[in-house]
Amino acid sequence: MIKTVIIEDEKPASRKLERMLNEFPEIEIVAKIESVEEGVQWFSENEHPQLIFSDIVLGDGLSFDIFEKVPTKGFIIYTTAFDQYTLKAFKLNSIDYLLKPILDEDLAGAIEKFKSFIPSDNSVNSQEIKELIKKEKSTLSRILVKIGYNLKIVQTHEVSCFFSENKIVYLQTQERTYPSDFTLDELEEVLDEKKFFRVNRQFIISSDFIKNIHTSPNYKVELEFQPQEEITVSRDRVKDFKDWLVS
Incomplete structure (x- = not known):
């Protein structure tokens, strides 16, 4: 059995995740935690689970605070509706990141990813597993964007480009342009x-979404949906760009 803890301060969300996890016979939920304070106490007094499903924004702080105070040997799958915390989640001891609302197939994929790190003969030690996780870094698949007072989930496969303008980073889809909470440097790490x-x-x-590439006098890319007529590849990036195209 995979001993598992849920960290979630919203009771309906906690119950829903518990119901979803109960569909996996190998998962045993040993605790449900609702706050940073409760989490610090529980992880200080109990044997740590193998797997943790953790919301990020809790009523009394961020769940990151729990594991900064009480480092865990368990592996974390973060769940949240706030994509601006993605980068920090990836840098901590996490194996995946699920953006709410959690889809059945995403949950199943995250559990399978965890199981892939644990061999049946238990011959891989904790440090070796962490090295495997670094090699299997999760990538961002969905982004939450604001449209007035509404929120919308945009799949990254719908995005033709991300671009910076007046210190704001936008993402471009066929439908429209949306502002995001990321920097381009952060996006490079998680895309x-x-x-x-x-x-x-x-x-x-x-x-x-590449429609055409012009090579003279400079490398310029034409996308199916783009916010301006020309996108020029920096000279120092041309070689890497050509390698990327055929990788």
Whole structure:
């Protein structure tokens, strides 16, 4: 059995996640925690579980605070509706990041990813597993954007490019342009590097939406949906850009 803890301060969300996890016979929920204070106390007094599903924004702080005060050997799958915490979640002892509302297939995929790190003969030690996790870094698949007083989930496979303008980073889809809470540097760390490439200081583009590439006099990319007529590849990035195109 995989001993598992849920950290979630909203009771309906906690109950829903518990119901979803109960569909997996290998999962045994040993505790449900609702606050940073309760989490620090529980992890200080109990044997740590193998797997932790943790919301990030709790009533008395961020769940990151729990594991900064009481480091855990368990592996964390973060769940949240606030994508601006993605980067920090990836840098901590996490194996995946699920953006709410959690989909059944995403949950199943996260559990399978965890199980892939644990061999049946238990021959891999904790440090070796952590090295495997670094190699299997999760990538951002969905982004939460604000439209007035509403929120919308945008799948990254719908995004033709991310670009910076007047110190704000936007994402471009066929539908429209949306502002985001990320910087381009942060996006470089969490986007799928096989799909996205930083062509210059202002743009990260998606290979799925490249319509044309002009090579003279400079490398310029034309996308199916883009906010301006030309996107120039920086000279110092041209070689990496060509390698990326065929990788």
